Amino acid sequence: MTIRLLTAFLALTCASTVADEGMWTLENFPAQRVKNTYGSTIDTPWLNRIRSSVARLDGGCSGSFASKEGLVLTNNHCIWGCIRNLSSAEKNLSEEGFLAASRAEERSCPGMRISVLIETEDITANVVAATQGKPESEANEARKAKLSALEKSCEKQSGLGCESVNLYRGGQYFLYKYRRFDDVRLAFAPELPIAAFGGDPDNFNFPRWSLDMSLLRVYEDGKPATTTHFLPWRKAGPNADELVFVAGHPGTTRRLMTVDQLEHRRSSLLPQQLLQLSELRGRLLAWAKTGEEPARIVQQRILNYENAIKVYRQQLRALSDERQMAAKRSSEQALRDAVASDPKLAGAYGSAWKDVAVATQRYTEIEDRYRFIEAAQGFRGSLFSFARTLVRGTVEREKPNEQRLRAYRDTALPRVEQQLFADAPVYPEYEQLQLGFSLAKLREWLGPDDVTVKRVLGTSSPDDLAMALVSGSRLADPEVRKQLWQGGVDAINQSDDPMIALARDIESEARELDQTFRDDIEAIWNDAAEKIAKARFEIGGTDVYPDATFTLRVTYGSVTGWKEKGATVDPFTYSDRLFERTTGSDPFRLPQSWENASTVLAPDLPFNLVATTDIIGGNSGSPMIDTQGRLVGLVFDGNIHSIAGAFWFNPHNNRTVAVHPAVMLESLEKIYGASDLLDELTVVN
């Protein structure tokens, strides 16, 4: 390749990996860059301590150990499912908050699992060998079979939970080995009004005043687990401009996707999701007004949907920003030019972008059917989800491990069962609302003349069918689900449960859509992504971080505000302005326990803070850490600009938002009187 092209590509690549950008794996942490920028030394022992101190909430969040006796700090919003499952019409823990009077009173969270990364193993060569020379769809199957096999033997050898991870969109494969905790209990949660103070209006905004924290405890054999590595809390928090780190499990970024894939996201997925979620939001809000119990049932779910709407809305905005997209196009073109100018690279990787475009085009032909039928957007609710797991899982379980769908491989089954058997309440009216809504959307998006729509609905309206299915199903009972699961394929085939019947009815088409997606689309995308990743490596080296994959990453940055429309945003907020902001009406209402807080907490008590660290959804609950490995913040959000971080990092305005340790400690002491928990923490100044 010519030097000119290489330079152009590197310039563009570097333009997108400047400043504090990057969600780095521990193996590839840019210690030298941190040293150069901030003068601090980060070594392997430091990184290893962090790895052992950070937890993953398998439901989609992060956390950190806060004591050697299994105490885990995470966000309040990360455990809303647990809070709902422990609540009832008589006892609303979301509104009341929760503090276990003693360890014996800590309450088990149904279906919750926490994992801690112990070690990783590079299996790229192994995977590549299994797929070498095979056409894409065959390679895709071979790859999955190999990964299932490697995971299983890993678990057998190590006694740990093993998950395969692909980094750089297929460029590298690893086994991640986790210590698992399936007995997770709730120790402390503040009330929703202060945990999510500001609600949707303040979500993704800053300045901010939320005590979005909770404390869980992991148990082993019915006793608090021993967790040798945990983080001390630095009560004073970080100084302005101080170097900090965030360690956690960012979920998904799309920074390595092609422009074609981003445009497809802009024109297809995002509008489709926004239309559906907005209507569902409206339905839930209106239903919540019909009574206290409906309000309780959907209160947090509405916040979750509103969060998703804000994310998708800002993603759509970002992808509609022609300047940013032009930059993305240039950067892609530079890489393509660099590949094209070298015959060896061109031969090996040159077709990748075109292949992606072809597969994406193919996807547009099936995506509505795929989403509504296979991804079950047409069949929302817990009951259908149980039915799908039962219908599909019992069939898969009978196959050899390596021939199964990945969701039902041996190493995944314990988690499948944990969730299927979890004793969580199911609310029929809410189930009906969701199912009636989604059946209406199924008809709307596939059309009333679609053969599946006609067969599923018959002469019923979506609402009537939903009512019949929900009232006729017995799957709300965990015992019934257990019996069906244990009864296997025969029990499922003989079941007259109408929800099982529905899942059975659409199963062959759903599987076919899944197969088409995997063979004709995903396989091509993966193959092309591997090629692009390899081209990047060969041209730019590995000073590139992989897209987020809900695996452990460390990002660094500093406690620094930003300029918003010319005005400087200070990186810290203090409690005085929380009290000014209180109106008495949701979502600017304080819980009862906070009524006298303004006389108890100092007006200059630091509340929330921002840093330039590079995070994304999944990092919720992550510890913000100083160079000495002390907790200086609890990450719970990003600012509005952070949402575009799914596609690119803008160091000028992308900010992480965290709870300050001081307000956590002060409120635990002065508002909640949580002296036992405080005694358990290691607090330094």
Next chain:
Amino acid sequence: MTIRLLTAFLALTCASTVADEGMWTLENFPAQRVKNTYGSTIDTPWLNRIRSSVARLDGGCSGSFASKEGLVLTNNHCIWGCIRNLSSAEKNLSEEGFLAASRAEERSCPGMRISVLIETEDITANVVAATQGKPESEANEARKAKLSALEKSCEKQSGLGCESVNLYRGGQYFLYKYRRFDDVRLAFAPELPIAAFGGDPDNFNFPRWSLDMSLLRVYEDGKPATTTHFLPWRKAGPNADELVFVAGHPGTTRRLMTVDQLEHRRSSLLPQQLLQLSELRGRLLAWAKTGEEPARIVQQRILNYENAIKVYRQQLRALSDERQMAAKRSSEQALRDAVASDPKLAGAYGSAWKDVAVATQRYTEIEDRYRFIEAAQGFRGSLFSFARTLVRGTVEREKPNEQRLRAYRDTALPRVEQQLFADAPVYPEYEQLQLGFSLAKLREWLGPDDVTVKRVLGTSSPDDLAMALVSGSRLADPEVRKQLWQGGVDAINQSDDPMIALARDIESEARELDQTFRDDIEAIWNDAAEKIAKARFEIGGTDVYPDATFTLRVTYGSVTGWKEKGATVDPFTYSDRLFERTTGSDPFRLPQSWENASTVLAPDLPFNLVATTDIIGGNSGSPMIDTQGRLVGLVFDGNIHSIAGAFWFNPHNNRTVAVHPAVMLESLEKIYGASDLLDELTVVN
């Protein structure tokens, strides 16, 4: 200019005005093109007869006279407002349908107006002279003042209703002179279940089976008006492939907009509207489930919102189609190149596209505030709308006619008063729902820290404030509104009505936004659009039709189906498949009167049909006419591809959907027994 560039431009222009494309003014109807394509001669007398036979429903629809005694045929969905206003909890005309037992029983539609175009007058030179040499914002004001003055003197001289119209986005100005009917009464409407059979799922789809018709009658001095020109109905309808015309009032197209404006629509307005309307749809659907009366109140409104959602969704899809946008870009670039290559054209018009882009960029800075505060998206509902009219109109009325906002010029005031004083029911719970929703959106889109949001909401939640405003306001009473209007500025200033207080409170900011929009954005857009239009004329001549402006247009085409995913869609549907399609559940339920229809109507009775005519929203209710000037269809919809017609016409799949005359006549006779109305029609075979 070079020949090459001119050829390129013309080729691209022609590519976008081929086949049966075009919403033509009568002055510029392409009779020669029709002659060449179809061999039929359309002359001026023919066009003049059509002009006199076609009606405009000023609320946003079209219609045609069906007798010399003022009978007007239009769609059922065009008179839903009237049906709602005439209904109550006890008497639901939407569900029951309506047939006046005699003329004396025909029921007045509150606030409805019908207009018939009598003549048009070209005032371009007059308007251009008034604005010559002035900077954009000054020219904009001068233009508006001139138009108000011309309209007023026109009304004085002609005794007709005069409205100025700008065509080709500012390239030409006309006075349109209308005969007005302010006393419009309902003679016949079928039940909603058959009028909108298939509901939202079938809306914009074909094959289709809807009896979307109604018959109104215009009155003068309390008696049926004499309407010399009307259309005979050709019962057999048109033949396949027959040449047909649609005459009516298409509302808005954006085919002459710049690519920059279309991209802005894609990234800003459409997502914003879709998010809001989808949530509102969800709220209304959930509220409708809480009782029969809520269901009655919002039934048609839900269909209206669903219609808007479908339109915006398909518009977004069209503007996200990179192939179509690329064609648009090429065509624009060809015109720009043609302009640039000729120094005279370049000097006069060359800056236009850049100017549009600058104004659009400026718009993005204020558009959310403009929409929520001035365009009142933050204050939905009839009560606020009354308050805004009262607060603003009383101030404007005191100014000289030519200095007023155009909405309150002398020629517009009678319509303002007609609507303000109309005795239409106002439903407090529904008002609260709308206002609570829109106040929440105001806070969501402008943010809780916005100074106006804070002042409006204070410490209230959006729902609480909405309840206080609606329950405290007396504006639901037409007498109260009349008194305030007549009391003028003093009465408004002294009013303690909370809705008036809200409208007063935001008035200065709303006016400022309106002014900024007019001076800094609209004026630039208009000026640039004029330049682009003139460049088009100078290069391509006037064989270009203007964008739709809710003024009379004639389009031609043929009764022809299309290919959908390889399958041929027949242009006609018949009653047999209606009965197959009936499920008994909304929206595929038939009304009681149709229960035995399958034994009464022939199975091969033509029901709906499609044609290649070029229409858009506003054409609803338009007659479809044969070469002999006979009605052969009642336009009520387009197929799904017709929605992209807002931006470009695709002759391969854009289709008009109409009710066949046979099903109208047969059901009037055999299902509704409307013998008096049938006797009044002129039916030919």
